[in-house]
Amino acid sequence: MLAWFRRRYLDLLGSIYIYNEHRGYTAIDRVLEAVRARSPDDKALIAAIEKHRADERKHYVMFRRWFELRGVMPFAVDRTIGHIDRFVEIMFRRKIDDLDTKAVIASDALFERLCRVISLTERRGYRQVEVLLRHPLVRDDKALIRIFQVIEKDEPSHWAPYDGWLSAHGKREPRWWERAIDSFIHSELLLVKLPLLFLTPGLKRRTDWADAHEPASRAASFVPQPISA
Template sequence: MTGSGFRERYLDVLASIYLYNEHRGYTSLDRVLDAVRQRCPDDAEFQAEIAKHRADEEKHYRMFRRWFERQGRMPLQVDSGVGHIDRFIQWVFRCSIEELDTSEIVGSEDDFERLCRVIMLTEQRGYAQVEIILKNRLIMSDPVMKRIFQIVHKDEPDHFLPYQRWLERQGRATAKWNERAADWCIHKILMLAKLPALFLDAGRPRLQRWPDEDDAITAH
């Protein structure tokens, strides 16, 4: 593989993973926002912060989609195996995001706090990873990708601080040692196993449809 081929493949893989996670993020946050409205009906500020988080995630998804459109190709097919939040939810709640019962989360103080910590830790991890990406010359050599990650970096604090502040206002732990350990392990699995495997999978098929097109079908 030539130097330019390596760069193209690396950006292809990276953008495919981010596109999946951003789409997973904003579609899942619809349910989180519903839970927050039920659990904290009088906390308009917290609700507004979650709504902004959701809007930012969709904005980021659409930026990565436009990057692929400019490249003239579709993203690589990836699944929940590359999703940090997917793995974290599975570890904490022992179910997939789809199986997560919003009514049970709302009805349980402990579960709601756990959900807030999972989101907070996931977004903090995302912020730290973007800071590393912004120092990567290979990724920054693509001016559009550079701009995308600069925007993501600017938005990211608003994605974990609302949950952190809410937990602090309740006098609750912002993270437990086993949750931090799980976050660390998930990150290492993604970086040291999933990303290289995807990079080396030359036969990996590409999506035939954009994920948000399926959102529209589901909505109807």
């Protein structure tokens, strides 16, 4: 029973992370489109966001390899467990895929809001990884620990470009209610959605990988280092 509990917990944890990493780098494609249109001469900002995108893709590939080594596919979770999905839906009142990129490009206020959402999401991710690195069920999986150590190292550079843009343009920091929304989304996932998924009988697994149909140029190449124990 204990072995089943641990395996299911880790499978769900990995499924949530691989979804969010894939959503992360595909959503950043939209951000890059906006930044390149708004500030084509800001090479430093564009390069920093491109690195963020590459890191999210790298993390996705590492989780994919982790599942392949386990011989199973991730559970078929959806946007309801995506932190950035929920944050964007609350702050912009529409799904990420429905976000009007042209409107974001044209409006300082909308781009500013997007920068704060991304920054808060990345900071939340960093704090959660710190917790997971101490989690007893996670610590027994050396391959998973290695993945989270890579994420912990990469994460601080992910909120930096968005905080930098806000500071350089004299924009405000997140207010208490924006932080409260971030905390609510995180608590909702941990206290409601994760337990419900854990207890759902017959929870289906994906039949293909999220990046299976992406053009090679969009997926970008990344050859993961071995992560087996």
